[in-house]
Amino acid sequence: MENPLEQRVKDLEQQLADLKKVVAKLSPEKRQEPQPPTPVKKTENPFISPPINNLKKEIKAKVKKDQTQSSEKWLGRLGIGLLLFGAVFLFKYSIDQGWITPLVRVLFGIGLGIILFIFGLRLYDRNKMLSRLLLGGGIATYYITIFSAFQLYGLISHGMAFAFMILVTISAFLLALRQDEPVLSLIGIIGGLLTPFLLYTGESNIPGLASYTSLLIIGSSVTYMKRGWRALLWVTSWGGWIVWSISVYNLPASEFGYLLEKWSVQIGIIITWLSLWALPVYREFLHLANPEKWPNPNLDTLDNRVSRQFADFVRRHLYFLSLSTPIVGMVLVPIIWSFSKETTGWIIMALSLVYFWLFIKYRLHDQLKNLFYLHGLTATLLLTWSFLLIFDGNTQFFVLATESWILFLIAERTNDSKLRTLSKVFISVMGFVLLIRLFTLSASSPFIFNRRSLTDLGFILMLGHSAYLIRNHQQSILNFAFMHIGIMGWLLRELQGFDNGQALVTTGWGILALIVFVFGLRNSKVELRYLGSATIFIVVGKLFIVDLSELETIWRIILFIGFGGLLLIVSNYLSKLISKPKETNEPEK
Numbered sequence: 017m018e019n020p021l022e023q024r025v026k027d028l029e030q031q032l033a034d035l036k037k038v039v040a041k042l043s044p045e046k047r048q049e050p051q052p053p054t055p056v057k058k059t060e061n062p063f064i065s066p067p068i069n070n071l072k073k074e075i076k077a078k079v080k081k082d083q084t085q086s087s088e089k090w091l092g093r094l095g096i097g098l099l100l101f102g103a104v105f106l107f108k109y110s111i112d113q114g115w116i117t118p119l120v121r122v123l124f125g126i127g128l129g130i131i132l133f134i135f136g137l138r139l140y141d142r143n144k145m146l147s148r149l150l151l152g153g154g155i156a157t158y159y160i161t162i163f164s165a166f167q168l169y170g171l172i173s174h175g176m177a178f179a180f181m182i183l184v185t186i187s188a189f190l191l192a193l194r195q196d197e198p199v200l201s202l203i204g205i206i207g208g209l210l211t212p213f214l215l216y217t218g219e220s221n222i223p224g225l226a227s228y229t230s231l232l233i234i235g236s237s238v239t240y241m242k243r244g245w246r247a248l249l250w251v252t253s254w255g256g257w258i259v260w261s262i263s264v265y266n267l268p269a270s271e272f273g274y275l276l277e278k279w280s281v282q283i284g285i286i287i288t289w290l291s292l293w294a295l296p297v298y299r300e301f302l303h304l305a306n307p308e309k310w311p312n313p314n315l316d317t318l319d320n321r322v323s324r325q326f327a328d329f330v331r332r333h334l335y336f337l338s339l340s341t342p343i344v345g346m347v348l349v350p351i352i353w354s355f356s357k358e359t360t361g362w363i364i365m366a367l368s369l370v371y372f373w374l375f376i377k378y379r380l381h382d383q384l385k386n387l388f389y390l391h392g393l394t395a396t397l398l399l400t401w402s403f404l405l406i407f408d409g410n411t412q413f414f415v416l417a418t419e420s421w422i423l424f425l426i427a428e429r430t431n432d433s434k435l436r437t438l439s440k441v442f443i444s445v446m447g448f449v450l451l452i453r454l455f456t457l458s459a460s461s462p463f464i465f466n467r468r469s470l471t472d473l474g475f476i477l478m479l480g481h482s483a484y485l486i487r488n489h490q491q492s493i494l495n496f497a498f499m500h501i502g503i504m505g506w507l508l509r510e511l512q513g514f515d516n517g518q519a520l521v522t523t524g525w526g527i528l529a530l531i532v533f534v535f536g537l538r539n540s541k542v543e544l545r546y547l548g549s550a551t552i553f554i555v556v557g558k559l560f561i562v563d564l565s566e567l568e569t570i571w572r573i574i575l576f577i578g579f580g581g582l583l584l585i586v587s588n589y590l591s592k593l594i595s596k597p598k599e600t601n602e603p604e605k
Contacts, residue, residue: 361405
């Protein structure tokens with residue numbers, strides 16, 4: 017029998033021979049020499065460099081463009097400034113030399129304005145920045161020239177000067193619309209508002225001033241409706257209210273008579289209120305419906321130049337206007353008609369209902385709900401203002417406290433976070449007012465059963481109710497603390513007036529402290545337990561510091577023994593007091 021090992025060796029040799037035959041068939045007859053690797057053409061930059069280079073070029077081009085524009089701005093402003101200074105120096109020199117008469121000076125100003133206009137229009141397509149400066153300088157030159165022709169030289173009449181000023185203002189607005197340049201509209205509205213004061217002759221004409229200002233504000237609002245230039249609306253707001261304040265200040269001090277003057281200013285204030293609030297809000301609806309027809313200016317360039325907070329403020333400019341416009345208007349209206357506090361309060365209350373109606377109607381609007389939440393805040397402020405004017409004393413406090421409580425109930429019912437925040441702030445402010453009343457005002461007679469006492473007690477109960485309903489734990493504890501301190505202050509103020517009143521105060525504080533302490537333990541409220549403990553120590557301190565010196569001996573004995581015994585009883589039965597009945601799932605037999 018053949019050896020198995022030898023057989024395995026033969027098999028391996030046979031397999032090796034077969035493999036050699038296969039390799040011989042696959043191999044070429046002549047072995048080719050290995051070719052050297054083809055050299056790769058070395059490029060100046062790696063493969064990824066073209067996009068990076070393009071990006072670098074774009075960044076450099078943008079930086080260069082920004083630097084160029086910045087240089088154009090300050091060079092252009094410096095140039096127009098030097099040009100105007102040169103014109104002023106030339107004027108002064110010509111006057112000193114006696115070369116030109118006043119008429120020639122005025123004609124020179126008109127000619128300078130024309131030259132600035134011509135170059136500004138011609139350069140608009142090539143250099144908008146310089147064109148804007150030249151056009152604005154031309155408008156300003158016309159205002160100065162007309163002012164000089166009337167006030168300094170008396171070459172034209174008041175009516176002619178006023179007509180020319182109006183013509184310049186209209187031209188500024190039309191040119192701003194044509195060139196789409198808001199800066200020109202700003203020059204126009206500033207010059208237009210200054211016109212009555214630049215041409216002032218010493219004679220009062222309030223109806224004329226009111227009519228002119230109203231028309232100017234309407235024109236500015238129409239321009240804002242077309243272009244949405246926020247700066248124009250703001251300048252109109254500031255300038256318009258300054259003009260109305262001056263008009264109200266110069267009204268004749270008479271409760272009766274001068275109806276034309278009063279009604280002209282009153283109508284002007286109403287027009288300003290509608291132009292600065294109603295029309296801009298209406299434009300927001302138009303913008304949402306058709307953004308192409310009613311566009312809002314792009315403010316992306318503003319983000320890199322100012323803080324983020326200021327940029328957001330500019331974007332939400334209607335928020336401040338919606339809040340400030342009715343407040344400023346209602347400051348001026350009572351002065352016009354010499355209204356009493358009560359009459360003014362009722363008017364403000366009626367106005368607050370308008371803002372409340374808009375808030376309720378549009379507070380769920382998808383894109384404008386924040387704006388109309390501000391209308392709700394405005395309505396709340398106006399209503400609070402009206403209550404302050406209509407009511408006095410305890411009634412005023414109770415009405416405001418009730419308002420804060422009702423606002424809180426509405427917020428909790430609607431689960432509205434913004435309204436809840438407003439109600440928390442309002443009710444906290446009224447809580448501080450309550451503490452001031454409790455610790456600074458003396459008790460009225462009869463003790464406890466008087467208007468001041470019942471008013472404060474009513475709001476203390478409102479605080480307790482709000483602390484029970486509120487969902488936020490921290491705010492609930494804060495309201496409960498207000499209520500607790502309020503009860504202590506109320507007991508101190510109302511009970512210390514009785515004979516041995518300090519004993520009654522100590523008794524009331526002690527009972528209150530134990531109730532809060534046990535309630536905190538029973539409901540696992542750590543803050544309330546600490547509050548109750550602190551009150552217990554306050555009572556003990558009062559026993560030694562106040563009661564020992566002010567109370568008769570018999571009352572001291574009663575208080576020490578009574579409060580000490582009460583503490584022992586509570587400590588003995590504390591486990592039973594804080595234990596809750598066990599729940600069982602066993603069916604009733």
